[in-house]
Amino acid sequence: MAMNYKKGAEEILEHIGGKENISGMTHCATRLRLNLKDDSKVDTKAVKNVDGVVNVVNKAGQYQILIGTDVPKLYAEVEKLVGGVEANPSGSDKKEKQGIISTIFSAISGIFAPLLPALAGSGILRGLVLLFVQLGWLSETSGTYQILTVASMAVFYFLPVLLAFTSAKRFGADPFISVLIGASLLHPDFIALMGDIGNGATTTFLGIPTVLMNYNSTVVPIILAIWVYSYLYKWLDRKVPETLKLVVLPLVSLAIMVPLTIIAIGPLGVYGGELIANLVNWLIERSSILAGILVGGGWSVLVSLGIHWAVNPIMINNVATYGFDYIVPFTFACNFATIGTALGVFLKAKDRDIRNFSMTGVVTISLSAIIEPVLFGLLVKNKKLFLAQIIGGAIGGAYLGLTKVYTNAFVFGSVTTFPSFVGETGANFINAMIGLSISFVASTILGYIFTRKGEKLVTD
The missing domain is CATH 3.30.1360.60 (Glucose permease domain IIB)
Known part of the structure; x- marks a missing residue:
């Protein structure tokens, strides 16, 4: 009910x-x-x-x-x-x-959570479009292809605008002025300033040398900009008389924040974001198997602590910047290991309550990728079952890392999000299915072994 x-x-x-x-x-x-x-x-x-x-x-x-x-x-x-x-x-x-680390985790979850449905839906649509092209059902030269591509990629192109809104809500700034700050970074006239040079082109603002960057699909610059703007906004809100706020507050906000973002905050955010993403991707390239073991096996631990949000921006940035990501498949391994563990409990236990709970978890994760009910209702309360899930996720993650499986979208791992594995060749999809099968089968077996026939559902 x-x-x-x-x-x-x-x-x-x-x-x-x-x-x-x-x-x-x-x-x-x-x-x-x-x-x-x-x-x-x-x-x-x-x-x-x-x-x-x-x-x-x-x-x-x-x-x-x-x-x-x-x-x-x-x-x-x-x-x-x-x-x-x-x-x-x-x-x-x-x-x-709560400290700076906890504050950062809290802010990240508040900024990105409202966008997850849009990101996931767009990612699935993009995967389906690529799949239809590979099957010969859709031509890349057709208007249908172009329109569906625009529909699936718009969320990534305009990410600075969307993040400006959610960041403003999080940091306590005016959301609509924040959106204008984000939109200014994507304005065609601003992009035209870069000419054929692209990132690194230069211009001046009031005599100040300015390095120009392309901000479409970026994550870090606009979040930093709105964080800084939140302090300016609150100061203006206190100092500007009510009779002048309608005009003065947005005027001063835009006149200060757009140039400041373009001159200083934006380039700092771009290079900082790229540094973090490159570091993570470098580690994956150097030891993708180890990365698969650690993330595939440890993702559920991060979820149980509520701090997995710290990694999500890296995955989103990779997809937005490069068009693919290696970390998302490891989270799939975790989810399918959770499905397997729950199925193992269902097959072994005799108690009706725990069997019903386990099967509900299998269906829920398979369709929606939400592992928390099983995680907290079953695994956290039974260390052996939690270990079964971690081992299965680690083994499957190792295979996904070995074969360099990637997704072309930021999605949550479920059966419904399989299209995100569709690439230019079929090998990526096949290896993804093998890796997830390994996670699922290994955890099912271990879940079955670690479950007692008289296992009961712990409710306290």
């Missing part, structure tokens, strides 16, 4: 100390993420018992309530009850307590 979101929201607020105890909130694909002023006011056991709550994780400076894919509906009800709490309460005491 579907969760009663209004009732669930009311009960959650009651058990976390009321709306007065919330300094900020947001949500990702599966979790309601709360910044709390005083953790001592929270009754975690009561929160876990709320109908629809799968688990609670207090990590990375946030109180994370795992709901599942319906979390936006619950978030909307909580938002109604809480009122005007910002997603990122800059300057809050909680932010100071």
Whole structure:
């Protein structure tokens, strides 16, 4: 039965100390993420018992309530009850307590979570277009191909604009002025300044030498720009009289931030983002098998701590910049190892509750790539089963790394996202299927071995 979101929201607020105890909130694909002023006011056991709550994780400076894919509906009800709490309460005491690393993780999840459906949907569409071309169903010279390509790639080209909006919501800046800052980086007249030279072309602004960059599909520059702008916006909001804000605030914001982004912040973000991405990709190139073992086996651990968001921007940047990514396949290995482990439990256990839970997890992950219910409801509570999942993910990840499997999109690993493995040749898709089969079969066998016939579903 579907969760009663209004009732669930009311009960959650009651058990976390009321709306007065919330300094900020947001949500990702599966979790309601709360910044709390005083953790001592929270009754975690009561929160876990709320109908629809799968688990609670207090990590990375946030109180994370795992709901599942319906979390936006619950978030909307909580938002109604809480009122005007910002997603990122800059300057809050909680932010100071949680430390810089936790703050970064929190910010990343808040910025990227709203875009995940668009990124995933676009990635699947792109994979299907490539598949139809390979099957001869679609010609690359046809109008249909061009239109579908535009539909599937627009989210990546205009990523600075989309990230400007979500970053503004996260950092507390004006979202529409932020969007204009992002859009200015993609304006045809700005791109034309680079001429035939491209990245590295130079011009001047008020006599200041300026290095020009192409910002379409970039991630880091606009996030840094809006973070800086959030401080300018808040200062202007305090200093500019109400009667002049309508004109003065956007005028000063654009006049300062667009040149500042183009002159300093943008190039710094481009080179910084490329440095991080190149470092990760270099490590994968040097030891792709080791990378597959570590990510394929360890991804579920990151998910259990809620800090996997720190890696997602690297994958998104790779797809946006290079058109492919090596890390996403390793996350597939983790997901299919989770499916296998759950199936192994289903085949061995006799208890009806744990069998039903396991099979529900198999179907859910296969279709939606959401592993948290199985992760928290089954694996975290049984170390042997968690080990079975980790081993299966590591073995499958090693094969994917050995064969340099890549995806052409940032997607979550499920059966429905297989088109993201379609490449210029069929070898990439075939090796992907072999690697995922290895993860699935190995974890199914180990899950079966590690499960007792009398295994029960642990509910506390």
